[in-house]
Amino acid sequence: MTGWSGVAIWAYGAPRRRTPVLLGLDLALAIGSLLLTPVVKGADFNATVPGFWVMGALLAWAVHWHVRGGLVAAMAISVADLGIRDHIEQANYGNVFLLMIGGPIVGYMCGSLQRMATERDLAERAAAAAEERARLARAVHDGVLQVLSLMQRRGAEAGGAWAELGQVAGEQERSLRSLIRQQAGVTAEASDREQDLAGALEALGTASATRVEVSTPGHPVLLPGPVVSELVAAAGACLDNVGRHAGPDARAWVLLEELESSVVVTVRDDGPGIPAGRLEAAQHEGRLGVAESIRGRLAALGGEARLDTGSWGTEWELEAPR
Amino acid sequence: MDERVDERVRVMVVDDHPMWRDAVERDLAAAGFEVVAVAADGHQALARFPAARPQVVVLDLQIPGPSGVEVTAQVLQQDPAARVLILSASGEQADVLGAVKAGATGYLVKSASREELLDAVRRVAAGDTVFTPGLAGLVLGEFRRIAEGPADDPVDQLTERETEVLKMVAKGMSYKQIAERLVLSHRTVQNHVQNTLRKLQMNNRVQLTRWAIEHGLDDDDE
Structure with missing residues (x-):
């Protein structure tokens, strides 16, 4: 037994030696020594020759073949142990019980540990792959953006059908640039409860029919999901208004600021402004109007919507608490 | 032209x-x-x-x-x-x-x-x-980030006027439009914008130096 212990320690040392043959031999020796007990100690022995030494083989099986290995080894040892005794005491049942419960549990834990390690490896590989993809994408995007910008520039200079082509290239260039920024906000930090307002506003700018330029602090601005969707809806209503009243050539700018206790979304256009009295007139006629719906959304968030308009254009300031 | x-x-x-x-x-x-x-x-x-x-x-x-x-x-x-x-x-x-x-x-x-x-x-x-509006937004965000940092940082904050001008740039207004709306000279608006960049660069240098001292990189010539 001492000799085999030495051999086993050496043999289990390297993964390539942990073969079914070794495990089978280990268990066979353990059971063999159990079966030898009546021969060596006489029929009415108390403790078996190997005693707790059989645990070595049992644990090896549990580690290697998990629940099933632990169960099979425990059963084999239990049967051998009970089989050689001429009378069975309560302590023997206790030992068998421990064997039967210990083998499968150790096996189960080894199994789940191994599964977790595999899952972690997979996750790490996925993260590394995503990073590499992002790096490659940056190179690809940069090349595409270069060409689109160049087409836009050269097209505008060449005129005619080329100008049209250049314009289309320009639109694609803007939306690709915006998509890249939105992608930057897709982080593990964003959860179901919190969303990135900066990325959402970029998306809004891309989707709008008006030519919109979006300025953000350059990092994700995380807010509860409902707050983000309400702010985006309000900013979207402002932009729709730009398209409706300031004409197709009007340009708009969206600025997101992250203040100490609030966020401010400013939507400005360079249109002719809202004529004095028009909003009041609309309200007077009983029409709620876009302005009121924007104010209502912000009030519901515990914030405020401020409107400033003049010959220089129209500016909405939407402030919501953080 | x-x-x-x-x-x-x-x-x-x-x-x-x-x-x-x-x-x-x-x-x-x-x-x-x-x-x-x-x-x-x-x-x-x-x-x-x-x-x-x-x-x-x-x-x-x-x-x-x-x-x-x-x-x-x-x-x-x-x-x-x-x-x-x-x-x-x-x-x-x-x-x-x-x-x-x-x-x-x-x-x-x-x-x-x-x-x-x-x-x-x-x-x-x-x-x-x-400046582009996008860059102005980034710089505003950066100053706000600095403002929320450790209070003992010896950094230059933007004045109220500088923040106001930078916000207008971020909202797509030209220097000329800003000058008109704030009743300032074109040159003054430009100076405000220049100051924001100068402060940003200064703060960056201060932060780099602090970092170097904290990490013992200033002992090179000893």
Whole structure:
């Protein structure tokens, strides 16, 4: 037994030696020594020759073949142990019980540990792959953006059908640039409860029919999901208004600021402004109007919507608490 | 508009995209600028800069070799009088902010028109700053981030006026429109914008020095 212990320690040392043959031999020796007990100690022995030494083989099986290995080894040892005794005491049942419960549990834990390690490896590989993809994408995007910008520039200079082509290239260039920024906000930090307002506003700018330029602090601005969707809806209503009243050539700018206790979304256009009295007139006629719906959304968030308009254009300031 | 410059401004163009490099070079030369060097990557740029001595470096950020941000820092270390104008296609926000912190005084996306580019080179050469609304938003965000940092940081905060002007730039207003709305001179608006960049660069230097001291990198010459 001492000799085999030495051999086993050496043999289990390297993964390539942990073969079914070794495990089978280990268990066979353990059971063999159990079966030898009546021969060596006489029929009415108390403790078996190997005693707790059989645990070595049992644990090896549990580690290697998990629940099933632990169960099979425990059963084999239990049967051998009970089989050689001429009378069975309560302590023997206790030992068998421990064997039967210990083998499968150790096996189960080894199994789940191994599964977790595999899952972690997979996750790490996925993260590394995503990073590499992002790096490659940056190179690809940069090349595409270069060409689109160049087409836009050269097209505008060449005129005619080329100008049209250049314009289309320009639109694609803007939306690709915006998509890249939105992608930057897709982080593990964003959860179901919190969303990135900066990325959402970029998306809004891309989707709008008006030519919109979006300025953000350059990092994700995380807010509860409902707050983000309400702010985006309000900013979207402002932009729709730009398209409706300031004409197709009007340009708009969206600025997101992250203040100490609030966020401010400013939507400005360079249109002719809202004529004095028009909003009041609309309200007077009983029409709620876009302005009121924007104010209502912000009030519901515990914030405020401020409107400033003049010959220089129209500016909405939407402030919501953080 | 007279596109010729009285004293020919010496310009270097750094871009790894040959079509772009040629286009920018041609436009600049046609407008009377003297293109003293071109480079396709960071190594070439740094190798050619000392001999060419350009006044303005028109720099793409996504270049092989030392990045655009590093080239900006090294070029300005060699010649603090030089000006760097970033001309980037993707405008990745971290890179743009990094380049501006390193000392670039102008930023333009590549979709800008030829006239916008020429105007930007001219203004940067004259010592002005060229901002896009996007960059103004980034700089505002950066100052707010600094303001929320440790209170003992010896950093320059923006004055109320500077913040106000920067906000207007971020909302797409031109310097002229801002001057009209705030009843200021065009020059004053420009000074405010320049100050914000100067403070940003100063804060960056202060932070770098602090970092170096904290990490014991200042013992080199002992």
